[in-house]
Amino acid sequence: MANDKPARRPRAETPKGFRDYFGAEVTERKAMLDAITGVYHRYGFDPLETSAVETVESLGKFLPDVDRPNAGVFGWQEEDADWLALRYDLTAPLARVAAQYRNDLPSPYRRYAMGPVWRNEKPGPGRFRQFYQCDADTVGASSVAADAEICAMLSDALEVVGIPRGDYVVKINNRKVLNGVMEVAGVLDPSDPGRFEDERGIVLRAIDKMDRLGEAGVRALLGAGRKDESGDITAGAGLSEAQADVVMGFVSAKRESGAQTVARLRELVAASAIGLEGVEELETIAALLAAQGYGPDRIVIDPGVVRGLGYYTGPVYEAELTFEILDEKGRKRQFGSVAGGGRYDDLVKRFTGQAVPATGVSIGVDRLLAALRAKGRVGVEAAGPVVVTVMDRDRMADYMAMVGELRAAGIRAEMYLGNPKNFGNQLKYADKRGAPIAVIQGGNEAEAGVIILKDLILGAKIAQSATLEEWKDRPAQVEVARAGLVAAVQRMLAQ
Known part of the structure; x- marks a missing residue:
């Protein structure tokens, strides 16, 4: 076999x-x-x-x-x-x-x-x-009014979820300005867009790494290439010093105000029609946002934003959180980007x-x-649901009625559906569910027309407290009339 x-x-x-x-x-x-x-x-x-x-x-x-x-x-x-x-x-x-x-x-x-x-x-x-x-x-x-609206809406969305002003910034750039810089630097030929494509890709990726590599690292990538700490070499774009100066001028174009930044960008791309078109779009976006009250405390023009190399065609934007957190090694660092987009x-x-x-x-x-x-x-x-415990198997309908009344009043509630033999397990279940209250009614309580409400949150605090003095005026367990179940639970939840 x-x-x-x-x-x-x-x-x-x-x-x-x-x-x-x-x-x-x-x-x-x-x-x-x-x-x-x-x-x-x-x-x-x-x-x-x-x-x-x-x-x-x-x-x-x-x-x-x-x-x-x-x-x-x-x-x-x-x-x-x-x-x-x-x-x-x-x-x-x-x-x-x-x-x-x-x-x-x-x-x-x-x-x-x-x-x-x-x-x-x-x-x-x-x-x-x-x-x-x-x-x-x-x-x-x-119209770039649509881009301005998206940026304003992004700012509002961050604030409504709990990121206050000062903890974030929405940065705006324009791919047309970038293209203008490439044209002035000699790595974009408007009559032959496919020419210098590889070089442009390296330049754009280098700009995007400015925060991490610094000016020296970016300039190395614009030229012959860069050797990292491990000895690995990343190929560069092969630009001359003069060409690299144009790109680095763009990277460092941000000034104290948006108007000053735009003016500097205009100088850099003065010889490029597409670049000047991008600058004018940035000016329009800034004016539209300012008219709605979105100032530099929320939205700024930043030439360092590079997104989607073959994707975006005009304004691009990125939301960056500026507060510091600790990384896995306990080092302080800024949280970074949480949103981005642009015109496609x-x-x-x-x-x-x-x-x-x-x-x-x-x-x-x-x-x-x-x-x-x-x-x-x-x-x-x-908070978890209010848990109605089960003391008598033959009174399941009574317990379900309690749950139904609580739910009808808009209170999250459930009946214990496990084996009711061990009452301690029911309370352990309620604790694991994060239940604020346990509803208890055995045979004696049923005959008397009452129920017991056990305040599990207060009970946990009493268990953790060195003294019961601060809780003496508030019992962790109360007996109330069965007819007053909903009102009593609402009062206890409110406390």
């Missing part, structure tokens, strides 16, 4: 790069998203939910900062040969919607969306393959063949939640 081995049990673990979210985390995220979407709604934006799955053709080669077509997506092929993939962001699906329903949607179309997105990338500490985004976009508006006028064109202006922002939900936790602005343990 064959010695059949039992089937191998599956391992109870999440796939690498994924995680589970439990009660408090889900509640915190929902509360934050509700606050953000309240701001979006106030600005006149409508919600949109799209499928988590798109055709690979629809997604296209538009994953920001990834050079390989369709890189970074979870994809599979259907039997009819169509390739499908999980969405990697919320913008690519919007472009498809804007093209598919262009005759039905208002123009401009303002929408906000939120939900999980998936990236088929190597996971790392704090870097997951599934994460949440919260986006707001305007499709069909060529070529995305819908893939479907329609016609240029469709669009601009928008994406908030990194998990990063923003982490920032709020670091500041102690979320993470307070949510």
Whole structure:
């Protein structure tokens, strides 16, 4: 007789790069998203939910900062040969919607969306393959007033979730200004956009690393290249000293005021028509924001913002949190970016063949939640439900009636559904659930028409206190009439 081995049990673990979210985390995220979407709604934006799955053709080669077509997506092929993939962001699906329903949607179309997105990338500490985004976009508006509105709305959203002024800044730049700098530096030929493409990529990535590498490190990348501490060499753009001076002048163009910064940018790109167009757009955005009361304490023009090398076509913006936190080694560092976006006028064109202006922002939900936790602005343990204990199996209907009355009054409540034989286990369960109150009624209490309310929060405080003196006027357990259950629970919760 064959010695059949039992089937191998599956391992109870999440796939690498994924995680589970439990009660408090889900509640915190929902509360934050509700606050953000309240701001979006106030600005006149409508919600949109799209499928988590798109055709690979629809997604296209538009994953920001990834050079390989369709890189970074979870994809599979259907039997009819169509390739499908999980969405990697919320913008690519919007472009498809804007093209598919262009005759039905208002123009401009303002929408906000939120939900999980998936990236088929190597996971790392704090870097997951599934994460949440919260986006707001305007499709069909060529005026930079739409960009100014997005920046104002982003500022309001950060403040409404608990990031006060002084703890954040929204930075604005313009890809047209960057292109103008490239043209003046001799690495952009307007008559042949494909020329010097590799050099431009190196220059833009170098600018983006200014905070980390400093002026010397960036200048090295603009020239022959840079050797890091490990001895590895990163190839440079091969610019001459004169060309590098133009780029470094742009990197250091930020001045004390937005007007001074714009004036300096105008000097740098004076010989470039596209650069001057970008400067004028920045001036207009600054004026529109100032008219609404958004000053440099919230929104600034910053030439150091570089986003989406092959993606954005005009204004770009980034929300950075400026307060310090401690990293895993106990070192102080600024929290950094939690949101970014910009104008992407070529995305819908893939479907329609016609240029469709669009601009928008994406908030990194998990990063923003982490920032709020670091500041102690979320993470307070949510109160669990009032737990109605079960003393007599044959009186289940009575206990369910109590739960029903509490729920009808808007009080979160549940009946203990485990084995009621051990009452101590019921109280342990209530404690694990974070229950504020346990409702108790045995046979004697039922005959007398009363119930016992046990204040579990107060009981825990008394257990931790060295003296009962401060609690002597407030009993941890009270007896009340059965008819007064709801009112008594409401009073105890209010305390």
